[in-house]
Amino acid sequence: AQSVTQPDIHITVSEGASLELRCNYSYGATPYLFWYVQSPGQGLQLLLKYFSGDTLVQGIKGFEAEFKRSQSSFNLRKPSVHWSDAAEYFCAVGNNAGNMLTFGGGTRLMVKP
Amino acid sequence: DGGITQSPKYLFRKEGQNVTLSCEQNLNHDAMYWYRQDPGQGLRLIYYSQIVNDFQKGDIAEGYSVSREKKESFPLTVTSAQKNPTAFYLCASNPSGRAYNEQFFGPGTRLTVL
Numbered sequence: 001a002q003s004v005t006q007p008d009i010h011i012t013v014s015e016g017a018s019l020e021l022r023c024n025y026s027y028g029a030t031p032y033l034f035w036y037v038q039s040p041g042q043g044l045q046l047l048l049k050y051f052s053g054d055t056l057v058q059g060i061k062g063f064e065a066e067f068k069r070s071q072s073s074f075n076l077r078k079p080s081v082h083w084s085d086a087a088e089y090f091c092a093v094g095n096n097a098g099n100m101l102t103f104g105g106g107t108r109l110m111v112k113p
Numbered sequence: 114d115g116g117i118t119q120s121p122k123y124l125f126r127k128e129g130q131n132v133t134l135s136c137e138q139n140l141n142h143d144a145m146y147w148y149r150q151d152p153g154q155g156l157r158l159i160y161y162s163q164i165v166n167d168f169q170k171g172d173i174a175e176g177y178s179v180s181r182e183k184k185e186s187f188p189l190t191v192t193s194a195q196k197n198p199t200a201f202y203l204c205a206s207n208p209s210g211r212a213y214n215e216q217f218f219g220p221g222t223r224l225t226v227l
Contacts, residue, residue: 094212
């Protein structure tokens with residue numbers, strides 16, 4: 001069975017600092033990987049996704065993520081955080097048998113002025 | 114504007130009552146999903162449907178029921194058999210039901226059992 005672990009429940013960074021959110025997955029084949037962001041009381045918005053090819057993927061809002069097969073990781077990064085980035089971030093893995101996503105527990109990001 | 118609508122945004126119910134959460138999409142997507150979100154647990158799949166008149170149980174289907182009579186609609190009923198129904202419920206859709214497609218999410222319904 002596939003699974004996703006986000007080791008950090010909460011992270012606080014200063015505005016303008018760099019950010020890395022960790023995601024580790026467990027899946028037997030090449031996974032489909034996603035990062036979503038959720039503002040309080042809202043639905044989820046896709047930041048970026050990886051299917052194949054270049055292991056460094058660019059997303060919206062200045063985010064990027066790197067797929068590392070040897071480490072079963074798909075960490076999300078941003079070089080300079082803005083106050084508006086404060087939200088909850090979810091990593092997810094999709095199975096190539098079709099239909100389902102498995103989500104990690106989420107990381108809540110707080111941004112200090 | 115294309116998208117997914119969920120209603121109501123907030124819902125209160127008494128213990129022992131069934132309640133139905135609405136989810137409508139005008140994206141012409143084949144697949145639709147229901148997730149439950151609890152603090153610190155991420156999203157857990159309740160039910161999903163890849164075509165009209167067909168649906169499958171997800172990881173936590175007990176105490177819930179769904180129907181898919183129309184492509185654009187996928188209502189979720191929380192029954193009195195659900196032991197701990199207070200949660201945030203999210204509906205999503207996917208163009209083809211394939212995992213490589215993005216899932217699009219609605220704004221959610223917060224259900225509170227009094």
